[in-house]
Amino acid sequence: MTPLSTLRVPTQPYAGQRPGTSGLRKKVTVFQQPHYLENFVQALFDILPGQVGPIAGQTLVLGGDGRFHNRVAVQTILRMAAANGFGRVLVGQGGLLSTPAASAVIRKQGAYGGIILSASHNPGGPDGDFGIKYNIANGGPAPEKITEAIYARTREIEAYRTLEGAAPIDLQRLGTQLLGTMTVEVIDPVADYAELMADLFDFEAMRAWFAAGHRMRFDAMSAIAGPYAKAVLEGRLGAAPGTVVNGEPLEDFGGHHPDPNPAHATALIAAMAAPDAPDFGAASDGDADRNMILGRDFVVTPSDSLAVLAAHATLVPGYRDGLKGIARSMPTSCAADVVAQSLGIACHETPTGWKFFGNLLDAGLATLCGEESYGTGSSHVREKDGLWAVLFWLNLQAATGRSVEALVRAHWARFGRHYYSRHDWEGIPVERADALMASLRAQLPALAGRELQGLRVQQADDFAYTDPVDGSLSRQQGVRLLCEAGARVVFRLSGTGTEGATLRVYLERFEPDPARHDLPPQQVLAPLVALAEEVAQIRTYSGMDAPTVIT
Ligand code: G16
Numbered sequence: 138m139t140p141l142s143t144l145r146v147p148t149q150p151y152a153g154q155r156p157g158t159s160g161l162r163k164k165v166t167v168f169q170q171p172h173y174l175e176n177f178v179q180a181l182f183d184i185l186p187g188q189v190g191p192i193a194g195q196t197l198v199l200g201g202d203g204r205f206h207n208r209v210a211v212q213t214i215l216r217m218a219a220a221n222g223f224g225r226v227l228v229g230q231g232g233l234l235s236t237p238a239a240s241a242v243i244r245k246q247g248a249y250g251g252i253i254l255s256a257s258h259n260p261g262g263p264d265g266d267f268g269i270k271y272n273i274a275n276g277g278p279a280p281e282k283i284t285e286a287i288y289a290r291t292r293e294i295e296a297y298r299t300l301e302g303a304a305p306i307d308l309q310r311l312g313t314q315l316l317g318t319m320t321v322e323v324i325d326p327v328a329d330y331a332e333l334m335a336d337l338f339d340f341e342a343m344r345a346w347f348a349a350g351h352r353m354r355f356d357a358m359s360a361i362a363g364p365y366a367k368a369v370l371e372g373r374l375g376a377a378p379g380t381v382v383n384g385e386p387l388e389d390f391g392g393h394h395p396d397p398n399p400a401h402a403t404a405l406i407a408a409m410a411a412p413d414a415p416d417f418g419a420a421s422d423g424d425a426d427r428n429m430i431l432g433r434d435f436v437v438t439p440s441d442s443l444a445v446l447a448a449h450a451t452l453v454p455g456y457r458d459g460l461k462g463i464a465r466s467m468p469t470s471c472a473a474d475v476v477a478q479s480l481g482i483a484c485h486e487t488p489t490g491w492k493f494f495g496n497l498l499d500a501g502l503a504t505l506c507g508e509e510s511y512g513t514g515s516s517h518v519r520e521k522d523g524l525w526a527v528l529f530w531l532n533l534q535a536a537t538g539r540s541v542e543a544l545v546r547a548h549w550a551r552f553g554r555h556y557y558s559r560h561d562w563e564g565i566p567v568e569r570a571d572a573l574m575a576s577l578r579a580q581l582p583a584l585a586g587r588e589l590q591g592l593r594v595q596q597a598d599d600f601a602y603t604d605p606v607d608g609s610l611s612r613q614q615g616v617r618l619l620c621e622a623g624a625r626v627v628f629r630l631s632g633t634g635t636e637g638a639t640l641r642v643y644l645e646r647f648e649p650d651p652a653r654h655d656l657p658p659q660q661v662l663a664p665l666v667a668l669a670e671e672v673a674q675i676r677t678y679s680g681m682d683a684p685t686v687i688t
Pocket residue numbers: 256257258426427466489490491508509510512630631632633634641
């Protein structure tokens with residue numbers, strides 16, 4: 138075996154990717170180019186000693202969501218980890234680990250860090266997307282100073298280390314194998330995670346809920362949540378076999394878009410609207426960090442979900458002592474803020490992206506976190522966690538005896554309803570999307586105080602965030618038009634797409650009057666949609682007539 142390879146790296150992994158993304162996400166075909174993945178991985182291993190500390194002899198966690206190219210990438214990374222001096226790699230059986238489970242394993246095993254292979258909710262398969270990201274010892278995505286250092290290093294790197302000719306590791310065989318002098322431990326991908334869930338939730342009450350005849354449908358969308366949901370829901374909680382549907386992880390997610398939202402989880406929404414619908418419906422995404430919650434013929438918005446969980450947290454054993462604070466991404470509705478206020482705790486407003494929650498959780502400033510993009514989580518790991526959110530809702534139903542719909546309606550009656558929707562305009566040519574945002578930013582000084590579409594704009598700005606823990610400043614995180622009576626429109630460009638640019642328009646309107654809690658959200662939000670169009674000229678810039686996805 139040759140421990141050092143000095144092959145030149147011909148590609149620039151981050152080329153074309155918007156800054157701020159916590160990892161590298163590209164088409165599979167891009168990742169299949171010679172030395173492309175190696176460039177990123179060696180850049181990572183090169184900068185870690187300076188950013189974090191020596192890697193010699195350290196333990197790394199490795200696994201992915203099982204999408205096409207996962208196994209090939211796992212073997213490549215194992216050889217490189219060995220050649221770069223890691224002492225041990227814990228890899229999920231079959232190369233699998235959901236994103237929240239990887240975070241749980243990193244924390245529980247006290248690992249140096251971990252590499253997660255996933256393009257999250259993006260489609261998979263030979264023509265789909267692939268991704269890689271690095272998580273630090275707290276179990277959370279690497280902060281920007283690390284991702285920026287990786288990026289800088291990928292541009293100058295000329296060689297990488299690998300164990301050339303090493304035989305592949307048998308990823309199915311649990312237990313220890315040697316790669317050079319490095320130990321590879323193939324671990325059960327579910328065990329540590331399932332134990333953590335049992336510590337947090339009242340499994341006995343949830344078992345009783347199922348035993349009383351309640352039914353549930355969990356759509357794993359042919360992605361990595363399947364094995365976790367089966368082990369916990371059907372295995373430990375006694376849910377009927379078949380509760381978990383699409384539970385086998387497939388390399389191409391069965392050709393579907395594994396994103397749990399009203400646009401892509403249509404089969405689940407239909408099943409929950411059928412006459413024989415079960416009591417509780419849920420779905421999660423490609424790497425199992427997102428969640429969607431449904432009652433019978435009733436879809437819960439992620440912003441409401443965070444608020445309901447926060448309001449009832451003390452009913453769950455893991456949160457019985459109360460919350461230290463709540464954190465939500467800026468475009469997420471203000472429903473959680475109202476709960477935080479009533480609890481007398483802080484609600485932190487961060488830029489979009491889970492990585493911004495890490496410092497707040499580490500510093501004990503927040504316990505629950507959430508994003509409007511179907512991400513919810515807590516201090517138990519440092520990623521959002523799909524199955525955790527589902528179990529939280531299950532625990533609440535078991536503890537209160539109330540249905541999902543009853544819980545949400547009671548919440549609105551007490552705190553008011555935050556009507557909410559997100560309109561995505563996908564595949565806009567990048568220059569045009571940039572021009573749209575530039576035009577919006579240029580208009581900001583003139584917008585405050587104006588009345589548009591019958592709504593007075595009270596504040597117009599470009600969201601900036603100063604991290605309360607490390608003082609770092611993140612600018613240009615979304616253009617906000619804050620209107621009277623808790624109405625607002627937010628514009629930002631996605632950082633995670635792999636084709637063209639995606640404009641996200643977030644719409645929110647507060648309604649305190651319970652007599653007005655049953656209106657169609659798009660109707661309530663129509664004036665804000667018109668306001669957004671008037672100010673941003675989306676149709677003109679995008680050349681499209683309507684958003685491609687509405688959630
Ligand atoms: C989208 C969502 C964000 C989320 C991010 C990463 O980002 O809007 O809220 O944090 O995906 O999600 P995941 O970890 O599931 O890939 P963007 O920049 O496309 O809006």
